[in-house]
Amino acid sequence: MKNLTIKMLLVLGGVSVISAGFLGYVYTATYDRIELNREKRVKEAIYKVLPEIDDYEKISAEPDIFKGTGGGVKSGYAVLAGGMGFQGEITMMVGVNEEVNRLMGISVLESVETPGLGDKIKGIDFRKQFRGMPILRQKGIKVNAITGATISSDAVEKIIQKAIKDVKRIH
Template sequence: MNVTKQMIVVMTVIGVLSSVVLAASDMVTKGMIAKNQQKALEAAVFKVLPGAKTYEAIGTETFSAYKGMNEQRQLVGYAFIAEGPGFQGTIRMMVGIDPEFKSLFGMDILEQVETPGLGGNISTEKFKRQFSGLTLAVDGVTSASGYGDVSYISYVKNIAPQKPGEIQAITGATISSKAVVKTLNSSLTQLAKLLAQ
């Protein structure tokens, strides 16, 4: 057998073995990844829905939402994933809201790739704390019966929030702050429409 044929045989064997190893590792890790993703989802839901002990999915294929219940199976609120474009990439949040759709329980950033030290500060506790107990500017359940997004939340720059539904934008990162607000408003509208059905 000449050198060229030997190289072809060796490379073919290496390629086949590599494919088998990759396929086997994918099969082994797929289950673990799914379990870890489920644990992370549960932790995020319970973090933004204080008092919830169980939850059930109520969302659609394109919008993930959950109904949280206490030990007596009474509704304590709703959690939902808000996802939208930021300055650098996708911002993904888990948000909790009370059953009357009047105020947020909290917001947690699940994923973001904003500029470190600027837009990346949307992940800081100082920024996220603004959403705990934040009263919405309008009653979404009745307002969302029309068309278009409703402005539940707005932001102000360089001053303290004065009105219901206002948060303070991060200095030097208005685009990321605006992206969070826009994504939340759009997702709250989707949730309101879902609950009105």
């Protein structure tokens, strides 16, 4: 009986130690690439919402806000913002012009919205309405919702409102 207890402890402990070591190895081996992929996606999203900038700098962390440089009048801020969608978290890059009175565009980084309905928030037909959309002093913005995907559309509106608030705080 006692022998069995010791054997069980040894096997469970041994298996856990080996798998922890193996995972540690794979984690260090893939860490750099995973970070690189994440940075690349953020960078691509910034250039997508502020297409005419030459470069950008990070001016705030959590919320992450980037200020585009160059591009003259077409420069502005890019804000990384997120919120709850229909099925899970939506992460978006929101572009705002320098005066913070117009949107420049949005780009969805991560979402798990329903394919064919909610995930149309990633499509150009939905996104193009934000290009140059005026930001009103009282109401902020008003989104034209996707038919059959009211919750996803409302979530996008809420995230953009939050992003605008974040920019105004530092503007």
